[in-house]
Amino acid sequence: MTPTPAPGGPVHASSATELSLWYGKFRALDKVSFAINAGEIVSLIGPSGCGKSTLIRCMNRMNDSPTTRTEGRLTVANYDVQSPNTDVLALRRDVGMVFQRPNPLPLSIRENVLFGLKLHARSTPRADQERLMTEAFETVGMWDDVKDKLNDDAESLSLDLRQKLCIARLLPLKPKVLLMDEPCSALDPDGIAAVEELMAELRGHYTQIVVTHNMQQARRVSDRCMFMLMGELVEFTDTDDLFLAPQDERTARYIEGRYG
């Protein structure tokens, strides 16, 4: 299931074939296979500890450690992720991650968005930097909120603007895939609505994989939905189908709220 950009067919932003992962002796992913299309929003649901974060951390090699071991094949944005020859830094540039708690860097608002660019493309002319920064803030819809205080500390922003900033800082690197690990769970209802709106805006331009504990949110934002249970990918289909007509007994039980 390598991403062969066959004319007419879907371009896979990411695919996995029998991907397994062990933390020491504990198997956290069990022969997971899937194909995610470029530009779509995929939500990832499942009870706590089922391996959602593990799976998306795999996709930009943030799980690397002497005690983790993987098997199978994982392709993301044309990178053969597990291969020892993969340029991990380039992979992470193309596949960025947004966390549960907004974690702006201890820099100014401007420098947060320019940080990646300045380290990856030192020679970018100042005018281009400014343009990319403005674009990033406009894309996430916070330019009006920050344009007069670009030199303030990022910490001074409200929680949902901080989370948007964490999305914005990925954009100047021209990523292909955005991984989001419960991006809304630290936000209040207005913040959640704002970030969900942003995901919808970014749809088509970036492939988004969103872990969420909120099934309503999964239904609102995603095109397709994955349900995981104990390291296994139980079901992966159109979001509406998954919630209205789950094929697997375990999916049905989960969405009825019978465990988790």
Added chain:
Amino acid sequence: MNGTDVRTAEQATAASPSPTTVAFADLASRRRTESLAGLVLLGAAALAAIPALAIVGLLIVRGAPALSLEFLFGMPLHGMTAGGIFPAIVGTLWLVGVSLAFAVPVGVLAGIYLSEYAGEGRVARIVDLAIVNLAAVPSIVHALFGLGAFVLFMRLGTSILAGGLTLGVMTLPVIITSTKAALQSVPHSFRLASWNLGVSRWQTIRHIVLPNALPGILTGIILQVSRAAGETAPILFTGAAFYLPILPDDVRMQSMALSMHVYALVTQIPDVPLEMKYGSALVLVGTVVLLNSFATVLRYYLRRNRKW
């Protein structure tokens, strides 16, 4: 989700209040305990402050009359029973300078390695243990090590270089541990944010972790500077001269040093006016206090700029 709402019969009984009465402490007795605790703590704090204030007070009262430009910037005269202490001040600066030139780069890099690269493996634990034990070695043992390693084995002779290196070895463990602690106090989420942008480990350290750890690192270093300036034992047979009324201009020379000078005036030479002894000690303590206050102020200012 709805599973949590189903209560079993036992849970329901456990949740209902039991008939046992509970005797809560009354207001008066709580107030008594509070004020007693306050008094005891205040007493302990005062007890800790008294010796420090007494020492400084005594030094100022007895030593201040000796202070003059001639005392600070003059050469010792008549077998150190008169004149100034300038060569000792300059010698201490040299010794501390050499120790820093060695201990800061080595210590900070080792601290970075231990905090950011070594992980939790067995090697890291052994190195950690070694450093903790090294920090507990008495300074006279460092002196013997310095004598053996630098003066004799490396043939540096009794010199500022050998003395400074000995002081450097003595301060190294604390510089390493304080650097490591300062780095580890920087939130891990900053590193995660940076790594996830494809920024390398070293660049993350250089641009995010180090700048935020700087106040802690500098504080650790400056406190070690004052320790190096104050210790006598490590330089006793490695670099300090008893009486050498010239200003050193080369690390291969010996030199006088403040701590050594106080030791000499107090124990080795008869007929030194009392105020000269106290005056020299006052300059030594003053230097150390000044350096420590500088560390405190610096940390305060750097902390204020910190973004978290």
